[in-house]
Amino acid sequence: MDKIILTEEQLQQLRKFINSRGFKDELVVNEILDHFACKVEEELAKDTRIDLQHAMQNAHRSFGTLGFYVIQANFEKNMRSRYRRLYWQSMKSVLTSIPYLLLSIGLWWGIYKFSLWAAANDYYDFFDQNYASDIVMFGIFGGMIYTLIRYKPHDNYYYQIARQTSLWYIPVWTGIITGNNGHTHIHAHAIFTASVATICFVLLVVQCRILDAAAIDYREFKQLNAE
């Protein structure tokens, strides 16, 4: 049985076949392509009378009832585990880094003091919310917009999975819901506002690192593909 190697045109037809089965993302298609191509080559070598279309159908059938989904699901699991692992590694490295630690403590202290000062001077907004809460909320929204703008060009499968792994938006909503303090429990509110700001800052830094890792993964994939 002679070994058959698919040409670039044939590989293109395989990509189209994979697309037609509902797998459109280039990273997922790439993950499926090699295994599928090997099977198609084997089908063509086994029976030289069949054409590529038949070989693709036979090869696809041999994947079983779930088809390409098995490869796609495991690729997603792999990437999710990778970014989750990176997430906690980055978190650890940020929390043990002296500059970030000093910056976080400084941010906490600054927001805490500002909150107390705003309360003492009766600086409350239209919704009876301390100005410090407003600043923190704007900061959080600014962070969200910043990540959206900075990483928008890398909007691919890696990026989407990495983004889902980041958890920093959770305290955002906690902060917004509980931000309104009225004029009581001034110290408790100042501590809370400063803590939300600091947690969001750390989570934003970690999220940026994960999204950077996803951008690097994508760049490496593109480079490898272009070889």
Place this chain on the structure above:
Amino acid sequence: MEPNPVVKGSLTTIILKLLEDNGRMYGYEMTKAVRESTANKMSITEAALYPALHKLVEDGLLTTTSEKVDGRIRKYYALTKQGKKETQSKIQALKEALESVQLILNPKLSNG
């Protein structure tokens, strides 16, 4: 070909053994190696292979590298240091299990 439950149960060990013998392999190559070395009596399905590979990577027993081969990107799997150590103990455990099964299937006659 129906998936063999014995193969499924010992899939991790089979993958580790294949990688120990061949250095590095890609997914399709593993399925082919099992088919060929058992004269088509056993096969590994993709549905069983890829979750097992994922688990082994997750456990730190395998590492992956990607290369462009024949116009497409191929992912190779290889044993890590920890994987090499684990392979021996898994092979030993499987051998012992198979010997125990043999004893049940072929009991020795004894005076009784």
